[in-house]
Amino acid sequence: MRTTTDSEATPLAAAAASTDPIIRLHPDDDVVIARHQLVAGMCLGNGITVRGLVPPGHKVALRAVQSGAPVRRYGQIIGFATRPIESGEHVHTHNLAIGTFERDYAFGAGVRPTIHVQPPAQFQGIVRSNGRVATRNYIGILTSVNCSATAARAIADYFRRDVNPQALADYPNVDGVVALTHGQGCAIDANGEALEVLRRTIGGYARHSNFAAVLIVGLGCETNQIDGLMEAQGLAGSATLKTMMIQSSGGTSRTVAAGIDQVKAMLAEANQVRRQPVDASHLLVGLQCGGSDGYSGISANPALGTAVDRLVAHGGTAILSETPEIYGAEHLLTRRAVSQAVGEKLVARIRWWEAYCARMNASLDNNPSAGNKAGGLTTILEKSLGAVAKGGTTDLVDVYSYAGQVDAHGLVFMDTPGYDPVSATGQVAGGANLICFTTGRGSAYGCVPSPSLKLGTNTALWHRQQEDIDLNCGAVIDGTRTVEQMGEEIFQLMLATASGQKSKSELHGYGHNEFVPWQLGAIT
Incomplete structure (x- = not known):
């Protein structure tokens, strides 16, 4: 069994300049991310030469990795080499797989008080x-x-x-x-x-x-x-x-x-209602990601996390969910739990999912999907480490059952499947009056009665599916926006949408067919 260390729980590094063909996220990483397609023979610096084609958003080995050794991205373990990997080689499903290792949950070790903004931002509610x-x-x-x-x-x-x-x-x-x-x-x-x-x-x-x-x-x-x-x-x-x-x-x-x-x-x-200024503390935002890719954990997810930090500072609430998609990254959340009891509630849900998959002869690594893998995500560990970035950096204040009524303020977690319609249905049932949905492959999701904002991870998606995407976070990959700047844009878009501005999914009429309660138990 391998054990993570506290030093691994490090925030994402800033993306490299847009002229650099690769993005390195953490000094301890074994891989870098291709900003665009790399071809055999390209020199990446430090004596690294690309071996074969590497698609955009996919991983390239920085150094040789022995078979069975852990591979790190974000300074975290994303899997284990299934065969020897050479420097400059494409790292994906052909040479990387999930493995078991212990996480240091360090309950509450990273808790820090939130500094609230006064006066808080407002929207027309x-x-x-x-x-x-x-x-x-x-x-x-x-x-x-x-x-x-x-x-x-x-x-x-x-x-x-x-x-x-x-x-x-x-x-x-x-x-x-x-x-x-x-x-x-x-x-x-x-x-x-x-x-x-x-x-x-x-x-x-x-x-x-x-x-x-x-x-x-x-x-x-x-x-x-x-x-x-x-x-x-x-x-x-x-x-x-x-x-x-x-x-x-x-x-x-x-x-x-x-x-x-x-x-x-x-x-x-x-019809008698009228909108009026209200504090952002009345915003309850469900966080979703679907059609994720190798850029999700670099651009849209951390940018949304920065917006969540702003929301929490202004008194609002964000619901992180999709339990199978924090698997392998839950130790980053337990460190931020306001109490050991809250942290243990989260771990208990992870154990439930492990047992549930075992009963069904399934594996949590059935996720990522085919589209996720095409976009550069190899294991659920890698996907989860990018997904938790949506939750920002503030304390985890509570953990809720599916569709439980959220009554806390700050970042909370709700136990849901990773399937977006089921997960968002639980969040809205819990009170979410806005959904923020990051996507790298493209999504056309809606969530009546709560508006859903689509945040694209890359500019190619924006050009291809702009009519469905509300904001292009690919600017972070392009080097024209920082994560902080993008987070501020998302926060302002939250306020505008909560005030009545229509989202792209609302303009297209999405959301009437996406009410999907979680179905449990036997049908007799």
């Missing part, structure tokens, strides 16, 4: 009657079971501006009526974890600040009975929270007609 602050103003149609999904979508479709432009013509302050459906709710243990998680997720959406009002539609005979859902989640019917069931409403057509009437009755009140 929507203040609800209960004091919670929204960034958007939707009416939501939720479902207790997959059987009511068709009726829920039909209700929402009546109010689509592209289908029936007059339906919301008199309600300009309502962002839309959306149906968020799922494929669960029946054939599961009525007293089990699967139903508990589903109900926690639906309950989180039902009380979400970005919904002015909610209608929950069920079938009537499902395991996830609406009465049970309401009781379990402490919800009560009101003018802004209505429920109905197809079986007791007389069938699909009558349910849809009654649902439309219910929404119509909600619209006038929902």
Whole structure:
């Protein structure tokens, strides 16, 4: 067993000048990153000559590495050589693999107080009657079971501006009526974890600040009975929270007609909202990465981390998630845990995932995906070390179960799968009113009712898919922006988007199909 050392937990070094063909991140690294494609015979300095083609974002060996020896990037172990690696050689799946080693969790060793900015930054938010602050103003149609999904979508479709432009013509302050459906709710243990998680997720959406009002539609005979859902989640019917069931409403057509009437009755009140200046402490930002590449941990992720540090300094909250994608880097977070109890909660979730994968005859190294590997990421250890950079450098103040209601301020962690729609669904259920999503390969993700910002890791992606990407963090790779400068741009974009500025995914209408609660347990 190999053990990491405290000296390895070092912040990322600044990227090299844009004229340098490689980027070196830490003095202890065994590899550098290709800024653009490298070809055989290129001299990289210090007697290093490239051996063969190396794609952009991929790794090149700085020195010879023996078979079985650890390979470091970010000053951290990202895997072990599966055969001897020569200086200048491409380092990837053909000669590098995951291995076991002990992490020094050093609970709380890196804790340091946050210096809060006074006065805090502000954005134009929507203040609800209960004091919670929204960034958007939707009416939501939720479902207790997959059987009511068709009726829920039909209700929402009546109010689509592209289908029936007059339906919301008199309600300009309502962002839309959306149906968020799922494929669960029946054939599961009525007293089990699967139903508990589903109900926690639906309950989180039902009380979400970005919904002015909610209608929950069920079938009537499902395991996830609406009465049970309401009781379990402490919800009560009101003018802004209505429920109905197809079986007791007389069938699909009558349910849809009654649902439309219910929404119509909600619209006038929902339209009364006005935006007003509120402190950034009311921002709760979910952090996501998808379609990651070799540049993610150099540009977009650390830039987002810098923005998170700013958000926390202004009193706001950020949710880091995707537990399988911090695997191998969790020791960097436990060092920042405000207490040993918080750190141990995080480690407990890591152990759960190890056992879960073992039961399923799977490996946590099934992640990275094919696209991640094409972009230069070789092992989950390497991917995780870049992914945790999204969380910045402030203290880890708490760890939450999937879809748990986030009530802390600062950086928190929520246990979720790495699959983006499932992970972000949990974050929004926990209260996230904005999502920041880094991507290197490209993404077209949305997350109604919370706006989702796409942060590209490289300029080639920006040129290729600019209509879907909100900000090009590839400027860090190009040498035209520092991570700090990019972080400030992201923070200002957070504030503008929270104030009502539309994200690219909102302009394209994404987000209605990405409600995906985590499905656990047996289907019987």
